[in-house]
Amino acid sequence: MIGYEKGSSPGRARPCFVSSPQDATRLVWNQYCAASLPKYLIGAKDKVGIVAKGCDGRAIVELIKDKQVDRDRIVIIAPACLGVKRASQTSRKEILAGYCERCSNRISPIADIAILGNSNEKDAAERFARDVKAGKPSKRGILWMEEFQRCTKCLACIKSCPLCYCTECELDGSLSSLVSKLRMPTELPTFHLIRAMHMAGRCVGCGACEAACPADIPLTDLYSRINEEVEKMLGYVPGIDVNTTPPVELPRPKVEKK
Amino acid sequence: MSEPKIVAFMCWCSGSGADQAGVEKISYPTGIMPVRIPCSALLGPELVIKAFERGADGVIVSACKPSDMRRVAPSRLTEARLEILRSLLKEVGIEGERLQMAWISSQEGAKFAEEVSKAAERIASLGPLEFRKVTKPV
Numbered sequence: 114m115i116g117y118e119k120g121s122s123p124g125r126a127r128p129c130f131v132s133s134p135q136d137a138t139r140l141v142w143n144q145y146c147a148a149s150l151p152k153y154l155i156g157a158k159d160k161v162g163i164v165a166k167g168c169d170g171r172a173i174v175e176l177i178k179d180k181q182v183d184r185d186r187i188v189i190i191a192p193a194c195l196g197v198k199r200a201s202q203t204s205r206k207e208i209l210a211g212y213c214e215r216c217s218n219r220i221s222p223i224a225d226i227a228i229l230g231n232s233n234e235k236d237a238a239e240r241f242a243r244d245v246k247a248g249k250p251s252k253r254g255i256l257w258m259e260e261f262q263r264c265t266k267c268l269a270c271i272k273s274c275p276l277c278y279c280t281e282c283e284l285d286g287s288l289s290s291l292v293s294k295l296r297m298p299t300e301l302p303t304f305h306l307i308r309a310m311h312m313a314g315r316c317v318g319c320g321a322c323e324a325a326c327p328a329d330i331p332l333t334d335l336y337s338r339i340n341e342e343v344e345k346m347l348g349y350v351p352g353i354d355v356n357t358t359p360p361v362e363l364p365r366p367k368v369e370k371k
Numbered sequence: 372m373s374e375p376k377i378v379a380f381m382c383w384c385s386g387s388g389a390d391q392a393g394v395e396k397i398s399y400p401t402g403i404m405p406v407r408i409p410c411s412a413l414l415g416p417e418l419v420i421k422a423f424e425r426g427a428d429g430v431i432v433s434a435c436k437p438s439d440m441r442r443v444a445p446s447r448l449t450e451a452r453l454e455i456l457r458s459l460l461k462e463v464g465i466e467g468e469r470l471q472m473a474w475i476s477s478q479e480g481a482k483f484a485e486e487v488s489k490a491a492e493r494i495a496s497l498g499p500l501e502f503r504k505v506t507k508p509v
Contacts, residue, residue, distance in 0.1 A: 257463040258505040283417055302503065303417075303424045306459060310416040313455045335462065342458035347451060 114162040115153050116190075117146040124198075128153065140164070147197040147210070149321035151275040154182045161187050166194040168212075168319035170221020171352025172275040175315060178355060181278055184223075191224035199324065212320030212333040222353055255334060261302035263328040268298060270308065270322035270332060276315050283307060305335075312336045314343040314359060317352040374402035375428040375495045379487065380418070382411040382446070384477040385433040391480030399484040400491040403431070411435070412445030416456045419470065423502055429494030431487060433473040446474075464506030466497050 118129035118139045126145040130153075131137050142164065150163055151172040165173060170191060176182040196213030213219075220227070268285050271277045281287050284304055286297045298304060316336035323333045344350055349359070377400070381389060386407040392399060404427075408414055411434035419430050432453060437444035450472060457467040471490040475483045 256505050256507065258503060283415075300424060302463070303420050306420045306463065307417045309459050310420070310456060313459070338462055339455065339459055343455055346454055346458075 114140075115150050116140040116164040117142065117148070117150075120145070142192055144195055144198045147199065147320070147324050149273065149275045149319045151176055151182070152273075152278075154187060155278050157182075157186065159186070163187060163189055165189050165191050165221045165224070166197075166319075167191075167216060167219040167221055168194075168317050168352075169275070170223055171218075171317035172319055174222055174352045174355055175276055175317060176278075178357075178359065179276075179278075184355070188225045189221060189223060190226045190228070191221035192228040194219040197320070197324075210320055210324070211331065212318050212323060212337075215333070215337060216318060223355065255331065257305075257335065258302055260330050261305045264301055264305065264330060265328060266298045266301065266304060267327060269325040269327065273321040273325035274312075275319060275321060276312070276317070283311070305330075305332075309335050309339055313339045314347070314349055315351050316340055374400060375491060375499070376426060377403045377429045377431055377487075377491055377494060378422040378427045379403050379405045379431040379433060380411070380414050380422075381405060381407055381433040381475070382435055383407065383409055384435045384439070385411075385473070385475035385483065387477035388433070388475040388479045388483040391478060392484045393480075395480045397481055397484040399487045402428075402491065403487060410445055411449040414449060416452055419453075419456060423465070423469070423500065426502075428497075428500045429469040429471065429490070431471045431473060431490050433475045433483070433486070435476055436474045439476050462508050464504075464508055465500065465502075468493055469497060469500060 114131040114137070116129050116131060117126040119141055120127045124145055126141060126143060126147070128148050128150055129139055131140060146166070149169060149172065150165070151169050154161060154163060154173065154176065163169070163173070170189065173182060173187070173189065177184050196209045196216065196219065198208065199210045271282060271284060284299050284307060286299070299307060316333070318333055318337055320333050323331060326332060340351070349357070351359075386405070389405055411432060414432060419432070422430050432449065434446035434449050437447050440446065453470060453472055457470050460470060461467045471493070473486040473490065475486060
């Protein structure tokens with residue numbers, strides 16, 4: 114069973130692996146459960162249970178589509194998510210993370226056990242309904258080339274992303290080439306452009322990359338912008354239905370005559 | 372401005388089209404560097420982005436017409452991918468017109484020269500590309 118437990122400091126929760134019923138008391142569920150868990154499902158041999166927020170559920174859908182996760186081997190527990198909090202950069206307060214403000218569906222699209230309504234907050238249900246309706250659009254007009262210059266190429270965005278499961282990555286320099294070379298990540302800003310291209314039509318907006326980024330680059334803003342374009346162009350939204358095929362990954366059998 | 376540097380990724384068939392242009396002695400802009408690939412659908416977006424990074428002012432991808440293909444049409448996928456890439460380039464402040472697509476089959480030497488010169492003109496009108504320059508979204 115994969116879930117969250119209390120972290121090392123207040124206002125933090127860390128992933129937790131539970132293998133016996135006694136240990137299950139360690140599990141917690143609050144608004145600090147930010148880490149993306151579906152990544153731990155990849156390569157799991159036994160039957161695994163997982164706590165999934167809306168975005169985690171979407172990530173699991175994408176992983177099932179990509180044949181990285183076997184649906185029969187996982188049990189998804191989907192509590193209603195209120196969005197995760199993170200420390201504000203400008204004030205001392207905690208604010209709702211930007212990617213959660215933008216989130217349009219906070220309930221996992223697939224679930225075995227759904228827990229709706231969080232009793233901790235009085236107006237939770239009401240706020241939840243309002244938030245779901247809102248789904249703020251992504252920020253426009255960010256100077257991306259400037260943002261990218263802050264990048265330290267620590268690869269945390271790749272390591273934290275639930276959908277980056279390639280064993281040989283184009284970006285971290287592990288791709289084998291005919292001539293051996295220094296294992297160096299790709300140049301900036303090419304690195305981010307390639308990653309944005311690889312996430313196009315796949316990013317589920319869980320914000321794991323943004324939360325992990327030490328340079329605070331608003332990556333999910335870029336990815337969601339591209340996803341908007343993909344939706345406009347091809348009518349495809351990632352992470353909704355297990356039975357749809359990704360539009361730019363597989364050749365479709367029908368030929369359209371031009 | 373001097374001649375723009377343009378990388379032309381062409382699939383095997385449209386590469387033959389470019390050869391045909393040579394055989395027919397049709398001239399086309401000299402700033403074009405042809406790169407032949409087995410199929411346009413094998414062209415990862417990373418190669419296009421890297422071409423821009425290494426100093427190309429524009430990229431042309433030429434592919435078979437979907438109607439020339441037998442069962443599946445991989446160049447349709449290429450088209451979709453490039454369309455997405457174009458929107459990404461616009462978002463970071465690079466004009467989407469720097470990435471052009473042309474439908475050329477193996478016998479169309481004259482059409483290849485024409486399409487490529489047209490694309491080169493459009494890219495030349497945008498001026499040289501400063502890849503790392505901070506610009507607003509287009």
